[in-house]
Structures are given as C-alpha cells and as structure tokens.
Amino acid sequence: MSGKWPLWEVFIRGQHGLNHRHVGSLHAPDAEMAILNARDVYTRRNEGVSIWVVPSAQITASSPSEKGPLFEPANSKVYRHPTFFDIPEEVGHM
Amino acid sequence: MYAQMVKTDADRVKTLDEMAPQERAFQERIDRNEKIEPKEWMPEAYRTTLIRQIGQHAHSEIVGQLPEGNWITRAPTLERKAILLAKVQDEAGHGLYLYCAAETLGVSRDELLEKLHSGKMKYSSIFNYPTLTWADMGAVGWLVDGAAIMNQVPLQRTSYGPYSRAMVRICKEESFHQRQGYDIMMKMCAGTADQKAMAQDALNRFWYPSLMMFGPSDADSVHSAQSLAWKIKVDTNDELRQKFVDQTVPQAKYLGLTIPDAELKWNEEKGGYDFSQPDWDEFFDVIAGNGPCNKERLGARVKAWDDGAWYRDGLTAHAQKAATRRTTAKIAAE
Numbered sequence: 001m002s003g004k005w006p007l008w009e010v011f012i013r014g015q016h017g018l019n020h021r022h023v024g025s026l027h028a029p030d031a032e033m034a035i036l037n038a039r040d041v042y043t044r045r046n047e048g049v050s051i052w053v054v055p056s057a058q059i060t061a062s063s064p065s066e067k068g069p070l071f072e073p074a075n076s077k078v079y080r081h082p083t084f085f086d087i088p089e090e091v092g093h094m
Numbered sequence: 095m096y097a098q099m100v101k102t103d104a105d106r107v108k109t110l111d112e113m114a115p116q117e118r119a120f121q122e123r124i125d126r127n128e129k130i131e132p133k134e135w136m137p138e139a140y141r142t143t144l145i146r147q148i149g150q151h152a153h154s155e156i157v158g159q160l161p162e163g164n165w166i167t168r169a170p171t172l173e174r175k176a177i178l179l180a181k182v183q184d185e186a187g188h189g190l191y192l193y194c195a196a197e198t199l200g201v202s203r204d205e206l207l208e209k210l211h212s213g214k215m216k217y218s219s220i221f222n223y224p225t226l227t228w229a230d231m232g233a234v235g236w237l238v239d240g241a242a243i244m245n246q247v248p249l250q251r252t253s254y255g256p257y258s259r260a261m262v263r264i265c266k267e268e269s270f271h272q273r274q275g276y277d278i279m280m281k282m283c284a285g286t287a288d289q290k291a292m293a294q295d296a297l298n299r300f301w302y303p304s305l306m307m308f309g310p311s312d313a314d315s316v317h318s319a320q321s322l323a324w325k326i327k328v329d330t331n332d333e334l335r336q337k338f339v340d341q342t343v344p345q346a347k348y349l350g351l352t353i354p355d356a357e358l359k360w361n362e363e364k365g366g367y368d369f370s371q372p373d374w375d376e377f378f379d380v381i382a383g384n385g386p387c388n389k390e391r392l393g394a395r396v397k398a399w400d401d402g403a404w405y406r407d408g409l410t411a412h413a414q415k416a417a418t419r420r421t422t423a424k425i426a427a428e
C-alpha cells in the first residue's frame with residue numbers, strides 16, 4: 001500500500017537563523033501528510049522550527065563516479081584558504 | 095541485539111589478495127573507516143546481508159511496540175502513561191528510520207513488511223515473551239533497551255552511511271528508554287514488599303531472554319567474521335553479552351534485586367563476571383516460532399496492517415483527488 005506512496009526527503013531548520021538540513025526520508029501520499037509525518041518522525045524533541053519536504057524523485061544527485069572530476073580540482077587550490085598566507089605579526093590582526 | 099544470527103552468504107572471509115580489484119578497493123575503504131553511501135558500488139552479498147540485518151532490526155522496533163503497548167492503558171498514573179506512550183512512539187520512529195535506511199539498498203518497504211507478515215523475516219526473540227505486570231515495563235526498559243543500547247552504540251560506527259546515521263538518531267533516544275525503565279524499577283523496589291517482589295519476578299523472567307538478545311556465541315561463525323570484516327557488526331555476541339552483564343549486575347544490586355543465576359560471580363582475572371548461559375534450545379525454539387507470544391505478536395501486527403488498509407486507501411484517494419483538482423484548476427486558468 002505505502003509502495004504507491006512517493007518517497008519524500010525531509011529537511012528541518014533546527015533553530016531560527018540556521019539552514020534547513022536533510023534529516024531523512026519518509027513515504028506519504030501527498031505533501032501535506034509528508035509534513036505531518038515528518039513532524040512526528042523527526043521533531044519529537046523540539047528538533048525543529050520549520051520543515052521542508054521534497055519528493056525524492058525531484059532531486060538530482062551527482063553520481064559517485066563523478067567524484068574525481070567534480071571535487072578534485074579544489075584540492076590543488078590551497079591559496080583559497082586564508083592560512084595559505086603568512087602575515088607578519090607586526091601587521092596585527094587581519 | 096535486535097538483529098540475531100544474520101546470514102552473509104559467505105563460506106569464508108576472503109583475503110585482500112583474493113579479491114577482484116573493485117571488491118578490494120571497497121574493502122580498503124571500509125578498512126580506512128570510510129562510509130559506504132547508497133549509490134556507490136558494493137558487493138552484492140554486502141547489500142543483501144545489510145537488507146537482512148537492517149530489516150530485522152526495523153521489524154524488531156515495530157514488533158517491540160506490542161509488549162509495551164499492552165500496558166499503555168493500564169499504566170498506574172497519567173504521567174507514567176504519557177512517558178510509556180512517548181517511549182513506544184519513539185520505537186515506531188526507530189522502525190521508520192531503519193526501513194528508510196534499508197530502502198536505500200533497493201528493497202521496498204512493502205516487500206519488507208510482506209516478509210515480516212508472512213514470517214519470512216524475523217524480529218528479535220525478546221518480543222515473544224509476555225509482559226505480565228507493570229514491573230515488566232520497568233524490566234523491559236532497563237534490560238531490553240539496555241541490551242539494545244549495548245548493540246546499537248557500536249553500530250553508530252558501522253560502514254554503511256544510512257544505517258550509521260539511523261543508529262546515531264536512535265541512540266540519542268534510547269537512553270530515555272532505559273532510564274524510564276530503571277526509574278520504574280527504583281519506585282517498585284522502594285515500595286511495598288509486594289511491589290518489590292513484582293520487580294524481582296520481572297527480573298527473573300526477563301534476565302535470560304535479555305541475554306539471548308545478543309544471539310548465540312558466534313566466536314566460530316563465518317557469518318560473523320564476514321560481518322565484522324565489513325564493519326556491519328562491530329563486536330562479537332559474547333563480547334556484548336559480557337559487557338551487558340558487567341554493566342547490569344551493579345544496577346541490580348542498587349535495586350536490592352538478585353540476578354537469577356547461582357553461578358554469577360566476579361572473575362578478577364578477566365575483570366568481568368562469570369555467568370550462566372541462557373537455555374539456547376529455548377532460544378532456537380522461540381526463533382522457530384514457538385515462543386510464548388509469537389502467534390499473538392505476529393497476529394496483532396498483521397491485524398493492525400489489515401485494519402489500517404481503509405485509512406491508507408482513503409489518504410491515497412484524497413491525494414489523487416486533490417492532484418486532479420489542481421491540474422483541472424490550472425487548465426481552467428490557462
């Protein structure tokens with residue numbers, strides 16, 4: 001029966017000012033029930049102030065085999081981090 | 095342990111040299127404590143073993159609601175009732191987290207439920223014992239959830255990402271379960287002589303079934319060796335059982351209760367207690383379907399599923415109607 005129900009990915013904003021974070025998924029017949037179910041399954045202890053549900057089928061994911069081409073180029077660009085540059089102490093806080 | 099005796103299809107554990115390059119790379123990732131994620135390559139046996147293990151674990155959470163559900167309407171105070179209800183609701187959540195994790199391996203929830211309902215998949219033997227008195231709610235929280243924690247805490251480090259994350263969520267909630275159980279035991283043991291006797295009786299009945307939760311010794315089991323290599327099992331059954339006994343004995347002592355084992359004694363040399371094994375014939379009999387409550391538990395589970403069909407159908411019909419209404423409205427507006 002629930003097999004006919006689509007899978008929804010659940011995102012919760014833990015506190016005001018924070019991003020919604022993916023917490024898990026669940027089956028529900030529609031978005032409204034998905035939110036109600038997400039409330040019961042993922043926020044029983046005040047874990048959230050806001051819920052997003054997204055049909056899992058609507059998510060496009062990068063494939064594990066693309067990991068190299070996608071992410072390796074960043075490895076060699078260490079100068080993107082502030083710690084790459086040595087600033088003399090006399091200069092003060094920067 | 096909520097998943098007892100999970101088979102792996104292995105007849106022995108391969109060495110790295112014997113593996114094909116893809117499998118070797120996979121095993122090396124596990125050895126480096128990297129998490130395996132859903133769409134990544136994995137050996138077929140890893141996938142099917144995990145489905146069995148996570149499925150059995152999920153079923154245990156769901157069926158595990160029944161022995162405690164038995165006491166929700168009969169809790170001695172409104173506060174105890176609310177606490178027990180919250181605890182049982184958590185277990186439903188645990189089942190759902192785990193079914194979700196299993197589904198990422200390419201099995202559907204309906205398939206898993208069908209296998210539970212037809213008896214093709216098992217749940218933990220512990221839930222086939224009856225809960226006869228209120229003290230049993232104390233013993234179950236203290237011992238059964240205590241044993242579950244013993245098993246689940248190391249599984250937070252398991253190699254399969256979705257399973258590991260489900261375990262992290264579950265472990266956060268379990269300690270409430272154990273404490274509320276121990277709290278019931280403390281109240282009973284500080285009560286009248288009759289109440290204390292009830293607490294002792296509950297311990298007597300749940301002690302050995304709790305020790306069985308970890309499964310029979312798997313020191314020589316090839317399935318366990320394979321599961322350990324894959325890090326979908328972290329400790330052997332005997333190690334976990336020993337830890338459980340060592341932790342529980344002082345807790346019983348604090349309550350003034352006696353562990354029902356005449357052989358129980360501290361072994362200085364090993365730094366742990368020596369204790370009697372449960373009756374493993376009884377265990378295999380319960381697993382085979384002949385425990386005191388197997389029929390009742392599975393019957394209640396199937397009945398709940400069947401009785402809820404009209405409601406699930408109603409929700410589906412409503413969702414379809416609303417979707418049609420939305421498309422019609424959109425066409426009309428265009």
Ligand SMILES: [Fe+2]
Nearest residue numbers: 155184185188
């Ligand atoms: Fe649980």
Ligand SMILES: [Fe+2]
Nearest residue numbers: 185239268271
């Ligand atoms: Fe629990």
